[in-house]
Amino acid sequence: MCGICCVVSLSLSRCSLHDHVYETLHRRGPDRSRDVTASSSNPEYSCLFSAHVLHMRGSPTPQPLQDDHGNLLLWNGEVFGGLAVEPEENDTQVVLSRLSACKSPSAVLSVLGQVKGPWAIIYYQKEEHCVWFGRDFFGRRSLLWSWGADERSFTLTSVSSHSSDLRCLEVPAVGVYRVDLKSWTERESLKVDVYSWELTDSDFTWEGFPSSVSFVLNHSGLSSPVLPMNMSVTEVEPNSCNSSHTSLDDLKELLKSTGKRETVRRLIDVLGEAVRRRVQHLPHQSHPHQAQVAILFSGGIDSMILAVLADRYIPPDRSIDLLNVAFKLQEPKKNRGSGKKGQNNKKERETHAVTTSLQTHFDVPDRITGRDGLRELTALSPGRKWNFVEINVTQEELKEMRMKNICHLVYPLDTVLDDSIGCAVWFAARGSGLVSEGEAAQRQHNSTAKVVLTGIGADEQLAGYSRHRVRFKTSGLQGLVKELAMELGRISSRNLGRDDRIIADHGKEARFPYLDEDVVSFLNTLPVWEKADLSLPRGLGEKLLLRLAAAELGLGPSAVLPKRAMQFGSRIAKLENSREKASEKCSRLIAS
Structure with a gap:
């Protein structure tokens, strides 16, 4: 379990995190906390990654976890199947190792599509200038999305604060999301690619987001981790029960x-x-x-x-x-009686x-x-x-x-x-x-x-x-x-x-x-x-x-x-x- 957060801004000024949000994230992950910043002058943007770890598996591993290429992973999840993780291994390290080898969006989706277990992810690919994020098929881990008043920054976080200056929505658990930061700096509008799960409702709409944010739905590349529901209906002989009382x-x-x-x-x-x-x-x-x-x-x-x-x-x-x-x-x-009769x-x-x-x-x-x-x-x-x-x-x-x-x-x-x-x-x-x-x-x-x-x-x-x-x-x-x-x-x-x-x-x-x-x-x-x-x-x-x-x-x-x-x-x-x-x-x- 972790508290994870990423603040992205279209400027090189230092990103900041609301004090109450930081404290709440730390309560989620009291064992290890760490902040890492990433920035680029071409294109111009800055990112703050904050992770707070509750150690559950393998050796204690601080997050954000960074590979040799500068990619950063914030992983709030448990791999219970799909990917091979030995009992003594830390699944954050295993997931980053697999993601580091990915050379295309389809490869990233293949890795995440194999995971059985709850997860929320924020993954920064340095060379591609993009941020991946999302929740597992059932949404068993929280991930919230909010944006700045000038619509030139956004925040992804496990938990937020109910205050007037923060407006959040839950990231819908309909797939995995990808934001191209270079494209954002050039367009001045935020396009979010959504790679949906196979069994997700194709009529899903994203509501409550600024007009400058658009979502592009992609139906390929992310296989569902569960079998489809048996929708068959037939006349069956009812079970017998002789009374209205059960035993x-x-x-x-x-x-x-x-x-x-x-x-x-x-x-x-x-x-x-x-x-x-x-x-x-x-x-x-x-x-x-x-x-x-x-x-x-x-x-x-x-x-x-x-x-x-x-x-x-x-x-x-x-x-x-x-x-x-x-x-x-x-x-x-209390009953208020009169007279001596019945009084204790x-x-x-x-x-x-x-x-x-x-x-x-x-x-x-x-x-x-x-x-x-x-x-x-x-x-x-x-x-x-x-x-x-x-x-x-x-x-x-x-x-x-x-x-x-x-x-x-x-x-x-x-x-x-x-x-x-x-x-x-x-x-x-x-x-x-x-x-x-x-x-x-x-x-x-x-x-x-x-x-x-x-x-x-x-x-x-x-x-x-x-x-x-x-x-x-x-x-x-x-x-x-x-x-x-x-x-x-x-x-x-x-x-x-x-x-x-x-x-x-x-x-x-x-x-x-x-x-x-x-x-x-x-x-x-x-x-x-x-x-x-x-x-x-x-x-x-x-x-x-x-x-x-x-x-x-x-x-x-x-x-x-x-x-x-x-x-x-x-x-x-x-x-x-x-x-x-x-x-x-x-x-x-x-x-x-």
């Missing part, structure tokens, strides 16, 4: 089908490999028994399966942090207040299901030390950190939903909370894990949201297939850049096993009715394939828990205006 027995009955069990095992294999790649070969820590991996954990099926699979590949003497966030419930209104004496009232005070205020739905999930995991793997971290957030702390940090990280997104999820994920990823020791005792726990696994991608691919049921009821399987294709196509702009900025603010790296290229390719080969059956009740039909996998892995009640969105499960949505719509612009995200 683990329903899943076990469905698993008796040989074909279903084989598909389930294939999913477990490919998802297990995705988790393995993301939890092994991590940098050593000073305390060998501290957790290196944490999971955003609600006790729901997505996070439970990640925990079970992580348990397979993390050494048994290592603990795993389960990060569970809750926002303080509102104080219940002072001592009884004080005892009751102590008993129901701190913890009950944070017993939100995700806290309750999280504790249930912990019991299931402990039963499956009793030798593992599971740190169930209860992260309790008061309204006062929420307001303080929203204005200080979170509003800048969510930016340029700005909806009520972005606020709710951004705040919940920020506090969860911080990992500061309480861990139970025995029956009643609790101790303070600050997660040391640099890797944070998150379940995003499961709902989008396996029809986990309530809107999928609505679409199925109104438009059948054909409508559902189109909805899922749209979900996966927009996940970069709706979720992933924001979540990357939020989690990385703590010097931690978000990893998304459900969006591993091999996992997505496998799920894309399946017809929709093998992934979900929305004719079945909630808690069974949505994400049916994943629920069957949970049963196969030995999970219990968590396998049939209905989907509950994070903003409702953590109860952050209850703290604000209940009449707000998720898609509305959120006034709370405006920095004061």
Whole structure:
């Protein structure tokens, strides 16, 4: 994980970086920071490259990384496949080595098209006077674009600041971009070549950019890292369920089908490999028994399966942090009775207040299901030390950190939903909370894990949201297939850049096993009715394939828990205006 930034200006004057942006970039990469400038008098331009590294792999490697030809690489990514990177190697060095050998745009695209894993890149080719930049196919790493008021400079950065003098847009994850700086100096207008992914929507338009910026779409040279989605629709015999209530027995009955069990095992294999790649070969820590991996954990099926699979590949003497966030419930209104009847004496009232005070205020739905999930995991793997971290957030702390940090990280997104999820994920990823020791005792726990696994991608691919049921009821399987294709196509702009900025603010790296290229390719080969059956009740039909996998892995009640969105499960949505719509612009995200 890195914080990367590049400021390009059509002058030889020294480029500068906003102080707040520099500080935020450094929080993303606290292990090593370095600035490098590059300039040219013919044509005339200057560039500032700033990189802040979170060391995750191989030997510590400072960035920007420069080769013998003066080319500079800023790489915020992880190579989990496609290019050969040995466990002891640093992938930034491997990527630069491959790029240095490229003599044409098609060669650069060939290298980047092979990478499996999340990445954002800024690559300066000195001899060609050009800057390449972009994000991976799913946009799992943030990259923002802004331009100067005189339109003679632009900035590329992992994160920006929500202030009046900075205007940013997310770089759309539709391909890889190339800017010819020599051409820019001659034309006084900025032409951006866009080499799109094979499966990208050809009707995409770039909005919000100055009139002096134009985009030229090139459809050749960048192969998609995933297989296309199976869009076939046919009449299939529905799965049977005898009641409107779901149980683990329903899943076990469905698993008796040989074909279903084989598909389930294939999913477990490919998802297990995705988790393995993301939890092994991590940098050593000073305390060998501290957790290196944490999971955003609600006790729901997505996070439970990640925990079970992580348990397979993390050494048994290592603990795993389960990060569970809750926002303080509102104080219940006290009943004011009259007369002596029913009144408690002072001592009884004080005892009751102590008993129901701190913890009950944070017993939100995700806290309750999280504790249930912990019991299931402990039963499956009793030798593992599971740190169930209860992260309790008061309204006062929420307001303080929203204005200080979170509003800048969510930016340029700005909806009520972005606020709710951004705040919940920020506090969860911080990992500061309480861990139970025995029956009643609790101790303070600050997660040391640099890797944070998150379940995003499961709902989008396996029809986990309530809107999928609505679409199925109104438009059948054909409508559902189109909805899922749209979900996966927009996940970069709706979720992933924001979540990357939020989690990385703590010097931690978000990893998304459900969006591993091999996992997505496998799920894309399946017809929709093998992934979900929305004719079945909630808690069974949505994400049916994943629920069957949970049963196969030995999970219990968590396998049939209905989907509950994070903003409702953590109860952050209850703290604000209940009449707000998720898609509305959120006034709370405006920095004061």
